[in-house]
Amino acid sequence: DGGITQSPKYLFRKEGQNVTLSCEQNLNHDAMYWYRQDPGQGLRLIYYSQIVNDFQKGDIAEGYSVSREKKESFPLTVTSAQKNPTAFYLCASSIGVEQYFGPGTRLTVT
Amino acid sequence: GNSVTQMEGPVTLSEEAFLTINCTYTATGYPSLFWYVQYPGEGLQLLLKATKADDKGSNKGFEATYRKETTSFHLEKGSVQVSDSAVYFCALKVNRDDKIIFGKGTRLHILP
Numbered sequence: 001d002g003g004i005t006q007s008p009k010y011l012f013r014k015e016g017q018n019v020t021l022s023c024e025q026n027l028n029h030d031a032m033y034w035y036r037q038d039p040g041q042g043l044r045l046i047y048y049s050q051i052v053n054d055f056q057k058g059d060i061a062e063g064y065s066v067s068r069e070k071k072e073s074f075p076l077t078v079t080s081a082q083k084n085p086t087a088f089y090l091c092a093s094s095i096g097v098e099q100y101f102g103p104g105t106r107l108t109v110t
Numbered sequence: 111g112n113s114v115t116q117m118e119g120p121v122t123l124s125e126e127a128f129l130t131i132n133c134t135y136t137a138t139g140y141p142s143l144f145w146y147v148q149y150p151g152e153g154l155q156l157l158l159k160a161t162k163a164d165d166k167g168s169n170k171g172f173e174a175t176y177r178k179e180t181t182s183f184h185l186e187k188g189s190v191q192v193s194d195s196a197v198y199f200c201a202l203k204v205n206r207d208d209k210i211i212f213g214k215g216t217r218l219h220i221l222p
Binding site: 090 | 142144146151152153154155156159161199203206209210212213214215217
């Protein structure tokens with residue numbers, strides 16, 4: 001089945017540690033996105049990539065980094081510089097106008 | 111700039127009630143419009159879409175009509191079920207390579 005996978009579903013880290021969230025898609029989509037969602041809030045765009053080896057900052061890129069070495073993969077690193085990293089992180093990909101989402105990773109930093 | 115405004119929630123209804131969630135937009139050009147649904151603890155799922163004026167998107171009993179004259183894309187369902195309880199996001203995309211713009215979401219609670 002084609003789709004977007006994010007792993008793990010739940011992730012726990014200590015403050016001061018970097019952590020990388022995985023996002024893989026087998027839909028052959030060119031564009032991929034990372035969003036952050038806080039409780040009761042909408043989605044905020046962190047980074048996006050329209051093509052391999054290229055990516056752009058979204059609205060809240062500070063404290064995050066990404067890479068796009070392969071079409072199917074767009075990992076997100078939450079660095080220790082991110083002041084408030086505890087959130088639900090959603091990855092998405094798109095072709096044409098439609099965007100499809102993964103199941104999300106809930107990151108808790110204590 | 112482009113933006114989406116949707117009614118604030120939470121919206122609480124009894125089962126079998128009629129549902130309307132309002133969504134209006136501002137956009138340069140001719141956007142495609144979407145409704146996404148998010149069930150608790152999950153990612154967003156595309157519920158329906160419309161790509162040009164007067165198009166009606168429909169899925170799972172939900173409908174929305176692209177109204178260019180009122181710049182609206184209101185979500186409706188004739189008879190809601192408890193299983194419809196979720197957060198609903200209205201969204202637009204103007205061009206293929208643009209970012210999608212989301213509204214803030216409306217939480218829907220359906221009481222049995």
